Amino acid sequence: ELKVEQNPLFLSMQEGKNYTIYCNYSTTSDRLYWYRQDPGKSLESLFVLLSNGAVKQEGRLMASLDTKARLSTLHITAAVHDLSATYFCAVGKVKSSGDKLTFGTGTRLAVRP
């Protein structure tokens, strides 16, 4: 059974600081996703990582994937308040029956002044 673990579960950080969220998964996978969810809102796709060593960046967020270690990281650079949200990683298996994603528990990020 595929398990996905994120840490930390909760992160309070000061504006301007850097931090990293970690996502470990237990079995091989086709792809890894990062999503963002604001309170009361839907999940918004941030990144899709498809291969070992993949790195993607969007603004102050950078995601990377190490398939050998079964680890993905989401690095936050110079945090701002707008980044406050819950971040989920999800690991996917592409199947002809539909993509099946297994989600981590999420990391709730609070950026304070």
Next chain:
Amino acid sequence: ETGVTQTPRHLVMGMTNKKSLKCEQHLGHNAMYWYKQSAKKPLELMFVYNFKEQTENNSVPSRFSPECPNSSHLFLHLHTLQPEDSALYLCASSQVWVEKLFFGSGTQLSVL
């Protein structure tokens, strides 16, 4: 606007009620999903439909009954629910073999 619309946004129901959740996608996708999001738990996949055919039932109790009349619409029929079924129910769609799921805003369900 994600292209996936869910109604209602909020629903309060008693344990003896019957209600339905609706999801519609305007993206031309061929796969649709129901996920359950409970407090302090990971999102749980409930059902997957591919070209209107159910391809995944993740050991969901029979009090949840999905229906997919076409590739654009997905329903979740609810009956005799329990308080522990209170959660955010998210619908998603994707083009099979393509990279990502698009989620709706969800229905916040409270069972009294």
